[in-house]
Amino acid sequence: MENIEKDRIKKAYLDYVLRKGTPPASVFQLTSKLKIQEADFYRSYPNFDAIDREIWADFAREARQQAAKEPVWEQYGAREKLLGFYYTLLEMLKQNRSYALQSLRQSLKRMPGLTPRVLDDFRQDFEVFVQDILQEGKRKDEVAVRPLLQDQYPRFFWQQALFVLGFFAKDESLNFERTDAAVEKAVTLSFDLVGRNTLDSALDFARFLVQRR
């Protein structure tokens, strides 16, 4: 029962933002439209920002679930899974492009480089997902085991996600084609970095020289 109400409020809010381009001026404005008590709203959400956060978290969760439905998903390595996630996410953002662009452009402008508050819940979901695929990547030797450093990977990948979202928000190419290319290249690069590469050999060599003494 409560969830149905929550969904209704979320939909009405989204609808309002799409129509007017800004969040409603007050909670009362929205609840009167929905013909419910203001108190009903506060039972579901503390404020509008919370709805924004939830909408973004929904994007992340649905993108993950959708991407996993692909018949070849199980054959994908970690790199492809992350790519699959991004492409599905972008697809969903495109379907809600007015909302997504408005919300991204607003919050990314305010704090470049930092994680906007609206993406807090999105981030949690995303980092869990990245942890999972990196674990799997390690089993399949796609990701190098690097104690200490690897704890920072989720944060590193989150920066990548922010880059992708920022690129999407600023992309002016037809059908966001340049974002596709950006995702492809960014993910390839990141997996080249977390995979076994020159860095590991250099560290190994350095360790060997130090140990000999």
Added chain:
Amino acid sequence: MEETPGVEPAAGNLTGSRILVSLPTTKVARAARFAKTGLKVGANYVKHYAKRAAGVTSETDDLHAANAAELYGTLSEMKGSVLKVAQMLAMEKNMLPTAYADQFAQAQYQSPPLSGPLVTKVFREAFGRSPFEVFDEFDINARQAASIGQVHFARKDGKALAVKVQYPGVADSIRSDIRLVKPIALRVMGLDEAQVRPYLEEVETRLLEETNYALELQRGTEIAAQCAHLAHLEFARYYPEYSTNRVLTMDWLTGQHLKEFLATSPTQEIRNQLGQALWDFYAFQMHTLHRVHADPHPGNFLLRADAGGTVGVLDFGCVKEIPADVYELFTALLTAEALADETRLADLLTQADVLRPDDAPTRRAFYINTMQASLELVGRPFRQHTFDFGDPAYMTALYALGDDLMQQPELRQQREPRGSEHFIYLNRTYVGLYALLTELRAVVRTERK
């Protein structure tokens, strides 16, 4: 045995892991690469002049070769469209010193293959379904890299299909690369922008057309239907229901590329029949359709020995439509009459913008002489009933002609290209066709019926 369709062989292999060469992607990075090359090329010139001042004889060819190597090194680190522009320029040997031309001829497009998820995404966008749902069978690993996309193998209702998927944002990237490369390339090659503009526009138009798969489907289907009556040719059928601007689905043709085919030592009869099929194909397009498949690269033809020799034609991405007046001019230039009658030749060359009214008489005479020599050689197959492309003397003479022309001080100093811009792709077509026929060592009936 199944062979690869529609594409030029890629330098790297697609199976397994592919080594990624560093690819500067941002405009700034690319511009930086160019700036660096500009400096190095400049340094080569300084060395050259320093040597000359010191009385050391330095061959200008060495200098060109050094510059070309420098440029090529840079270009091969960059995305392919730049290389394609370079390749196009290289075709017009008149426009560039030979050293540049030779280096550019090696240029190959290098781009990492599209990931599985992106291919899936392109399909979802285009058809609302993943390729595994669209086709009965789909190989997510590309079989071959094409210049602006990659080719996947698929099967539907028992039919083997080739599915070409385009890299995202290729058209945009070609546009920006052209803007980026043009000023620097022009400077390095000592050309004037205003004078080469029509030529570059022609090349740019063709390059961008190649990114339009819908256009390729339409032209490929039309030309295949119009050429259906020609013997020993095979065309892939295109499937509009599985094609969009970025996805092109066609029959998977079988056969071997020229090199592998020749390695099977086919008989002279088979080689003649293949050569004849190619010649008839081009003659028909030229004289009847007035538009030609303008990319007779060996990778675009699949050869088979069955039925005495069959040619599979692939890739209608580059098609040159020939305006009526250009067609008249082009064919007139190849006739025996034009060659014999100097005033007629001068008249035709003026129409073609090779001769200009304000040219000095000596210059005029020089142009007429060189053009006469080239046309005599290049047009020779057109003036005979049958022509033996296997005659090694002929190809040697053709290459020698090119070298000779470059030795002419008048041509070397010439910094303005001449002739109609439509001739770029006509020349490319015939150069490609002659190269194929000489490799095949085919004897061909060249007389027009």
